[in-house]
Amino acid sequence: MPATADELVALLDLETIDLNLFRGQQPNTTMQRVFGGQVAAQALVAATRTVPDDMAVHSLHSYFMRPGDTSVPIVYDVERVRDGRSFTTRRALARQHGRPIYAMTASYQRVEEGFDHQDPMPEVPSPAESTDIAAALSKPGSEHRQEWLREWAALELRHAGNPTPGARSRYWVKTAQELPDQRLVHEAVLTYLSDMTLIGVALVPYGRTPSSPDVQVASLDHTIWFHRPFRADEWLLYDQSSPSASGARGLALGRLFTEDGRLVATVAQEGLIRPR
């Protein structure tokens, strides 16, 4: 996976094959399957390339249908479902070997003003007071943890206090280096990082993680509502909870806040969490 913010930006910068048709490259990785956040972020970039500059994405809804193959690029077909005055809709289908692996619909809005409210940010230690996850993970020095740190080196993560009881998890996250000023880069990076750990919160009540050997975990869908402007190279609190698990599936909800408490995005993901 990209080791720096620059490498991450390059991964999310697609090649244009034809009108509405794009190709995304693969990073160096030891991961067996394509990381869902990468597909989602690349699909968002593909869809957004077909939308006028004065419109911004306000939501995306998507399904993961097949595991991606890390050895070949991913092709993104964008369908211009609707072009409206206020809202514009795109569908993007990601495929490999001629088969769809991921389907996204995204909606864009011409910027306007209106009512404003938000849930308050939970009380957590500031990033400066929080423990770096890399430091915490490198201490025990297991090979698995070292590998995890190498894969996610483009991001900095800090535990935001001790986990509360129940299915909840909180950390601070941002890119390790500065990002360029284009809005789409920040939206795509948020999309990328939003899939990293989310479904794991559904396993917290069972003392397991997505890498536990006795559970099979896979993202099924992924949804983001973008509420307010933000930068992905500044600290974001990712507050995650799981309201329900049943039928070998878990639902996870996430909220991303800036350090000064603005709610910038809500994320939802259902995942397969199947006992082996």
Next chain:
Amino acid sequence: MPATADELVALLDLETIDLNLFRGQQPNTTMQRVFGGQVAAQALVAATRTVPDDMAVHSLHSYFMRPGDTSVPIVYDVERVRDGRSFTTRRALARQHGRPIYAMTASYQRVEEGFDHQDPMPEVPSPAESTDIAAALSKPGSEHRQEWLREWAALELRHAGNPTPGARSRYWVKTAQELPDQRLVHEAVLTYLSDMTLIGVALVPYGRTPSSPDVQVASLDHTIWFHRPFRADEWLLYDQSSPSASGARGLALGRLFTEDGRLVATVAQEGLIRPR
């Protein structure tokens, strides 16, 4: 709109035009535009007709793109995006006058068991202790309220206690009469009723409703995660809240619980809430 549970079931029973192609009728209504819950429920029925009987819908994600015309039927095109062993995916596109008005993706799972947890149901008065919304609305006797009651006569609604501060709203809901025992009927009816009031909760902090003259309201997307079995002809608590509004959009989250406290579905909807 349908005045009885039987009429509602008939509205959601589509005509098959060809393989993967269906047509949905319109109800008698004084509404200016097609009710979003009707399109969503009909699209779910269309998609589910193409899926093996031993699979059940576990989620749907959708976008409203254009207002529907109540004077002509709606045509539903279903695309069999993926048929898998455990999971199957369908896309459905609703159209009128040759233009797409609504796009849904739905995912189906072969029933399996696994981990189980859920958020507890909030403490509210039971349906027996709650005020019937029809009784409450018919007292003042305004024409608007009488009309509202006629449109939604297929459903019974009861206020579940007094609204708490902030953007929250709770009521009990079920069909006015018994429904047949087919699972899809109950899933489609839940989908229908889940769009009835949801976005209104984003207006609660501003003392407005979707029928306030100084605000333009329209559903933008609609998502349901189905967690556990239920009947739509038995009371369901619909607990609604709005975590955020900004940019003339509001996000609303809903949770549906059975009377004995089982969480059966989570609903999410973003809507346009534009001050006029």
